[in-house]
Amino acid sequence: MSLKCGIVGLPNVGKSTLFNALTKAGIEAANYPFCTIEPNIGIVEVPDPRLAQLAEIVKPQKVQHAIVEFVDIAGLVAGASKGEGLGNQFLANIRETDAIVHVVRCFHDDNVVHVSGSVDPIRDIEVIDTELALADMSTVEKALARYSKQARAGGDKEARLLVDVLEKCQAQLDQAKPVRALDLSREEWANLKPFCLITAKPVLYAANVAEDGFENNPHLDAVRDHAAREGAEVVALCAAIEAEIADLDDADKQDFLESMGLAEPGLDRLIRAGYKLLGLQTYFTAGVKEVRAWTIHAGDTAPQAAGVIHTDFERGFIRAQTIAFDDFIRYKGEAGAKEAGKMRAEGKEYVVKDGDVLNFLFNV
Numbered sequence: 461m462s463l464k465c466g467i468v469g470l471p472n473v474g475k476s477t478l479f480n481a482l483t484k485a486g487i488e489a490a491n492y493p494f495c496t497i498e499p500n501i502g503i504v505e506v507p508d509p510r511l512a513q514l515a516e517i518v519k520p521q522k523v524q525h526a527i528v529e530f531v532d533i534a535g536l537v538a539g540a541s542k543g544e545g546l547g548n549q550f551l552a553n554i555r556e557t558d559a560i561v562h563v564v565r566c567f568h569d570d571n572v573v574h575v576s577g578s579v580d581p582i583r584d585i586e587v588i589d590t591e592l593a594l595a596d597m598s599t600v601e602k603a604l605a606r607y608s609k610q611a612r613a614g615g616d617k618e619a620r621l622l623v624d625v626l627e628k629c630q631a632q633l634d635q636a637k638p639v640r641a642l643d644l645s646r647e648e649w650a651n652l653k654p655f656c657l658i659t660a661k662p663v664l665y666a667a668n669v670a671e672d673g674f675e676n677n678p679h680l681d682a683v684r685d686h687a688a689r690e691g692a693e694v695v696a697l698c699a700a701i702e703a704e705i706a707d708l709d710d711a712d713k714q715d716f717l718e719s720m721g722l723a724e725p726g727l728d729r730l731i732r733a734g735y736k737l738l739g740l741q742t743y744f745t746a747g748v749k750e751v752r753a754w755t756i757h758a759g760d761t762a763p764q765a766a767g768v769i770h771t772d773f774e775r776g777f778i779r780a781q782t783i784a785f786d787d788f789i790r791y792k793g794e795a796g797a798k799e800a801g802k803m804r805a806e807g808k809e810y811v812v813k814d815g816d817v818l819n820f821l822f823n824v
């Protein structure tokens with residue numbers, strides 16, 4: 461499973477700078493609006509210090525992190541849903557993502573043009589939210605037109621269910637509220653999924669502050685208040701510093717972070733927050749060929765976790781030899797953990813825990 465996050469925000473708020481730092485891909489980030497035209501996809505590793513601990517014991521040929529895909533999308537402006545700016549083209553790109561990272565400008569810099577002339581993150585958030593809601597509204601209306609005809613014509617049960625949930629979305633969007641805030645049943649969410657509604661996706665705010673803007677920054681406070689009301693997370697970072705950090709090698713990076721009084725790059729916080737936002741967690745496989753982190757949903761069972769490696773593993777699942785991460789480290793690997801009675805045989809019903817070191821037995 462690869463997790464895909466779309467980066468959205470007004471033009472010139474720092475999306476590409478952030479994206480570059482994320483991927484070191486060297487995509488052009490220039491100081492003028494609409495510099496980004498094609499969506500750019502970057503694949504980044506999910507930072508996880510546990511992998512190094514496992515590797516030290518297992519000494520594998522290769523270490524493989526879990527990955528997250530980020531999509532850098534051109535800036536949205538008011539009217540995008542009607543084709544203003546680069547309009548519909550990138551709204552389509554956002555539809556394909558699992559989560560949205562909404563970059564909000566919380567820095568002053570007279571050299572960097574703000575499309576609305578001043579820094580006001582809440583106004584900016586509302587502009588983007590409105591565009592996203594309008595885009596969803598048009599999707600919902602089209603779907604309603606189609607399915608209500610079907611529901612009337614054939615008394616089609618499936619179509620009636622769809623109409624029902626789409627009408628709830630319509631009422632919500634009418635009040636300029638996001639679909640994600642609706643209280644729907646599991647079945648209703650599943651029915652909505654194929655429509656890829658943008659405001660149904662979980663959102664994370666990346667507050668882009670100036671180098672000295674982490675404290676006493678009313679813009680950042682405003683974003684935090686806004687997010688708290690929505691039940692959303694905020695990660696404060698300075699995209700310009702992140703870009704600098706990304707260019708350094710590991711030793712210099714550590715020194716630089718310390719000199720800035722930072723414990724870790726803001727990007728690491730961002731990636732982890734994205735992980736948490738989607739209810740994701742990690743399990744490990746630890747063989748001599750490869751020590752690897754795999755991404756699953758919290759609550760996934762052992763066969764589902766196996767299915768992330770290969771569908772055969774899920775289909776022919778017999779059991780999972782399971783060692784908790786802490787035990788694996790404490791007893792210095794599989795043999796030690798086994799001897800200490802810490803290797804469990806778990807069956808089909810087992811709910812995998814974050815950090816479990818697993819070995820699947822299967823038969824196809």
Ligand SMILES: Nc1ncnc2c1ncn2[C@@H]1O[C@H](COP(=O)(O)OP(=O)(O)OP(=O)(O)O)[C@@H](O)[C@H]1O
Binds near residue numbers: 476
């Ligand atoms: N935290 C920050 N402090 C100061 N300057 C910044 C910060 N973050 C980004 N910038 C600067 O702002 C300008 C615009 O950044 P960037 O190109 O990343 O914006 P964008 O959101 O991708 O814009 P577009 O929508 O046009 O693609 C760049 O010159 C960048 O260096």
Ligand SMILES: [Mg+2]
Binds near residue numbers: 489
């Ligand atoms: Mg850009």
